[in-house]
Amino acid sequence: MPYVITEKCLGEVYAQCVDVCPVNCIHPGDYKGQPFMIINPEECTECTSCYSACPIGAIVEGVDKDPEYGKINAELAPTFKNNPPIPTRPANDPPKRPDVNKLVN
Numbered sequence: 001m002p003y004v005i006t007e008k009c010l011g012e013v014y015a016q017c018v019d020v021c022p023v024n025c026i027h028p029g030d031y032k033g034q035p036f037m038i039i040n041p042e043e044c045t046e047c048t049s050c051y052s053a054c055p056i057g058a059i060v061e062g063v064d065k066d067p068e069y070g071k072i073n074a075e076l077a078p079t080f081k082n083n084p085p086i087p088t089r090p091a092n093d094p095p096k097r098p099d100v101n102k103l104v105n
């Protein structure tokens, strides 16, 4: 079951996950007027690498952990996958949204 990027990523986009994904299936774009990233479910091999790479815990281990965002990742993938890569943010850069760690994965 493909991994999923959740609401926690919205407006944050550290993009650390991109560097560790062996199949290059994580892509940036805009969602709800904010920068966001998705995992292309057609290409994710469930290797687990991205899960621990995200400094704010925005990735969950499968669609069943966040079905709403699983659907959103799948819907956005066809357009996001054509977007150019974005620069990474340092992992120790504080989250822009003060409430981000209260969001439930």
Ligand code: SF4
Binding pocket: 003, 020, 021, 022, 023, 024, 025, 026, 039, 043, 044, 045, 046, 047, 048, 049, 050, 051
């Ligand atoms: Fe890429 Fe592996 Fe994460 Fe899937 S689980 S998005 S293949 S790093």
